[in-house]
Amino acid sequence: MCRPSVGWLLAKARAAPDRLPWASTACTARSSSQPGASALRSACAGCAGVPEAASAGDKATLPDPPGAPGSVAAPALAGSPVASVEAARGDVDDMRRIVARRAGCLFITEWSNRHSWPSIAPCESQQSIQIHPLLPPFTMSTHTDRALPTHRTADHALILGGTGAAGAAIASRLARSGVRVTLAGRGSAAPRLNAYPDLATLPWRQVDLRQPGALRQAARDCDVIVHAANPATYVDWPREVLPMMDAVLDAVAHPEVTVMLPGNVYALAPSPSPISEGAPARDGTENAANAKGRLRHTLEARLQAAAQAGQCRALVVRAGDFFGAHAPRGWIAQAMLPALNRPEWPSVPGAGVPPTVRRIWQPGAAGVGHQWNYLDDYAHTVALLLAERARLQRWEAFHTAGHWDADGQTLVARTADLLGQATVHRPRTQAFPWGAMRVVAPFHAMSREVLDMRWLWQQPVRLSNAKLRAFLQQDEPHTPWDEALRASLRIG
Structure with missing residues (x-):
């Protein structure tokens, strides 16, 4: 299974033009001429593709979002540049995301070159985080013992x-x-x-x-x-x-x-x-x-x-x-x-x-x-x-x-x-x-x-x-x- 690099997003989120491009499979990367393509291919190596996602305007039925009853919450971020709405809004022009769709859910697979990967720290409580004003908030999980790298290889x-x-x-x-x-x-x-x-x-x-x-x-x-x-x-x-x-x-x-x-x-x-x-x-x-x-x-x-x-x-x-x-x-x-x-x-x-x-x-x-x-x-x-x-x-x-x-x-x-x-x-x-x-x-x-x-x-x-x-x-x-x-x- 292709693990999310940052966290699961709430269902039915709509993409903003030129900001959140839809991807046809979980392993789809942007053009190799752009930085980050090699890192994305490595992160998604071995994943099975899923049918091409619907357009941003389609209202597909998606599974329950993380944090809903019966769902598994995603890990919490410590020191993330998106830990608050204000931080996300203030830095939105510096963020580029590749969004892929797998099993009806969206996850963020890459930050822009100007940001490091956030590290994951064990936590006893959940927190609601909003990545972008056009996306609804989502809940991050309470604990994990796996840390993501603090930054990527050279893109x-x-x-x-x-x-x-x-x-x-x-x-x-x-x-x-x-x-x-x-x-x-x-x-x-x-x-x-x-x-x-x-x-x-x-x-x-x-x-x-x-x-x-x-x-x-x-x-x-x-x-x-x-x-x-x-x-x-x-x-x-x-x-x-x-x-x-x-x-x-x-x-x-x-x-x-x-x-x-x-x-x-x-x-x-x-x-x-x-x-x-x-x-x-x-x-x-x-x-x-x-x-x-x-x-x-x-x-x-x-x-x-x-x-x-x-x-x-x-x-x-x-x-x-x-x-x-x-x-x-x-x-x-x-x-x-x-x-x-x-x-x-x-x-x-x-x-x-x-x-x-x-x-x-x-x-x-x-x-x-x-x-x-x-x-x-x-x-x-x-x-x-x-x-x-x-x-x-x-x-x-x-x-x-x-x-x-x-x-x-x-x-x-x-x-x-x-x-x-x-x-x-x-x-x-x-x-x-x-x-x-x-x-x-x-x-x-x-x-x-x-x-x-x-x-x-x-x-x-x-x-x-x-x-x-x-x-x-x-x-x-x-x-x-x-x-x-x-x-x-x-x-x-």
Whole structure:
């Protein structure tokens, strides 16, 4: 039997045009282009259909309403936004309901994106509640021991930085899982979306985070905001990172909106053992030389404060260095194998043979482990967590294990081997020219920023995913090294 999501309505209620659309069966959902369709289909999975409901003007004979003699009363709501007539009237413009008919009764199956699911609390008394001025009041039951989730899974996600490496990967995974996705970013999306065929049909919003009004408009009906936007270069971090977060928080339309932030290890202290979410951040004087670490610590603290103050929900998923087919600003493409960004390099696997590569730069010291995260695995993990939003606290942080390069040489060695197989010439590996960067750093801002992060290649920083595995009750998504590297190098 399909259980009512909120409560039973009194019989013979008539639908208001454009407010209470009739449904033909108990499992009928509104168009998949509207938010909430996936949640409704899940809630009604397995229900048997009933004959198409009569029009709103028909006066069909319906069973006794809940609360009538011999009927079973529905559960009472605690903290519901419809606990009074005045609250319902004041909020009616923000409510959208899908009404289905089963066995001659109506029940509400969905609230609008701007409301959370009300939770059910045991109660010793009945109460009469009126949902809408056009509907008669109905009686809610006295007790239950089953609680509904406090909010739904992501029905509409806005991806800031939608054509960046992490943003595009997360958008692709969410779209494939049935979530309605809107991409947003600076400028035109056309040049970058050519690399993501599965994202080409998604709506695009040109949004500058320095203009909060535009972002508020784009985020007004979203359940999830993925803040994957970064400043254009490392040099812009001190000036832009925190104002960008402030703009995102300013755009949150409702306290139940989840702001998801891809995290990194910049603010963490090196450790010989895997680092848990509860490890202290490496800030203050201890990390005085690492400006980006201090910024990252402040960024996450600002998001955490907003979540704990009830402004939004927050989810941070930390990872090591990203690699993948479309990571043009990652360490591999920018520093270790710059040829990946050449026009002659295949844009997709199987599109051709990559040009001959003579050398791969090795930035890490021999024997020092380094954590990498394959973008597709990371995006899959984020999608799994967002699908379980009902179980998340208002502030949650998770660590991913990714691909651990125990001696710091595995990724470079396997990359050289795979390129050798594809081009018949195996490139040699060579130590990254840190000394030359120190020479030019006084005159070159980008070199100074890269040198600021060298400590990540001199000391191991490995994340523990124990909390993640316990929460998901499964292993973290993990693609084997060679398969992930082949996709990243775009070779068949």
